[in-house]
Amino acid sequence: MNLIPLPAFSDNYIWLLQHQGLALVVDPGDSTPVSEWLAENNHKLDCILVTHHHGDHTGGVARLQQEWGAKVYGPAKEHLPFEYQALQQGQHFSWGDLNFQTLDVPGHTAGHIAYFAEPAGQEPLLFCGDTLFSGGCGRLFEGTAVQMLDSLDRLAALPGTSRVCCAHEYTLSNLKFARAVEPDNLKLQDYVVHCQSLRSQNLPTLPAKLARELEINPFLRTRSPDVIRAVKHFAPQATDNEADIFAHLRIWKNDYK
Numbered sequence: 001m002n003l004i005p006l007p008a009f010s011d012n013y014i015w016l017l018q019h020q021g022l023a024l025v026v027d028p029g030d031s032t033p034v035s036e037w038l039a040e041n042n043h044k045l046d047c048i049l050v051t052h053h054h055g056d057h058t059g060g061v062a063r064l065q066q067e068w069g070a071k072v073y074g075p076a077k078e079h080l081p082f083e084y085q086a087l088q089q090g091q092h093f094s095w096g097d098l099n100f101q102t103l104d105v106p107g108h109t110a111g112h113i114a115y116f117a118e119p120a121g122q123e124p125l126l127f128c129g130d131t132l133f134s135g136g137c138g139r140l141f142e143g144t145a146v147q148m149l150d151s152l153d154r155l156a157a158l159p160g161t162s163r164v165c166c167a168h169e170y171t172l173s174n175l176k177f178a179r180a181v182e183p184d185n186l187k188l189q190d191y192v193v194h195c196q197s198l199r200s201q202n203l204p205t206l207p208a209k210l211a212r213e214l215e216i217n218p219f220l221r222t223r224s225p226d227v228i229r230a231v232k233h234f235a236p237q238a239t240d241n242e243a244d245i246f247a248h249l250r251i252w253k254n255d256y257k
C-alpha cells in the first residue's frame, strides 16, 4: 500500500492511498489533482474520506463521487452537501484489508473527525485534517481550547510511529513560531534544518512522525515547563490551568508573523 500526497491549491495536500489498482483519497478539496493522478496511474477511485466541512477539504467530493461511484465517509456531527456515511468516535470501517478507526477531534470545527489505521507491516496512518499540523495545530473556528486540547491529547496517545498526514504544508511557518516559544529546544532546531532542506527541494515535510511532534510541537507540549513559562511571558494573565495555557498559546500564534 502506497501513501501519496497530492498538492492542491496553494498549500493543501490531498492524501491518496493506492492498493492493487484502487485508490482512496482524503479531503479532496479539488477533484482535478485526483482525476489527473488516477488517469496517469490507471487506478480506480473507490473511497473518499472527509475530516470536516471546509471547502478546501470537500470541494471536489461531489464530482469524484459522481464520476467514480466512490463510497464517501464523513463526520456525523457536521453537514456535508453530498451523500455520505456518517461516522463518529469509535466507529470502524474497512477499505480492503485496512481497518479504519474514527476519532472525534473537535476544535478547528465542531464535528471534525480523524481517521486512524494500521496497515499490515507498515507504520500506522493518521489522517487528521486541520486538527494537528507539523509544529502546529488548526485554528479554533468553532470549538474551544478545552476541546482542542482534548482532541490533541487523543491524537498524542496514538503509537509514536504513526505517520501524521496533515492537510496543509504549514510546517516551516509553524516551526518559526515553535522556535519563538522554545528557543532552547535542540530537537526542534534539528527538525527546522531537516524541513528547510526538504522545502528547498520542493518536497513535502509530511507525513510527520507522531513521536517527533511530541518533542517539537508546542501545541502538544503545553504541560512542559518551558512552554508554560513562554506563554506566561506572552500573557501574564494566564493561569496555570492547562486549557488556559493552551488557549493563550493559540492566541499568541494567531497573530504571530
Ligand code: ZN
Binding pocket: 052, 054, 108, 130
Ligand atoms: Zn479547515
Ligand code: FE
Binding pocket: 054, 056, 057, 130, 167, 168
Ligand atoms: Fe484546510
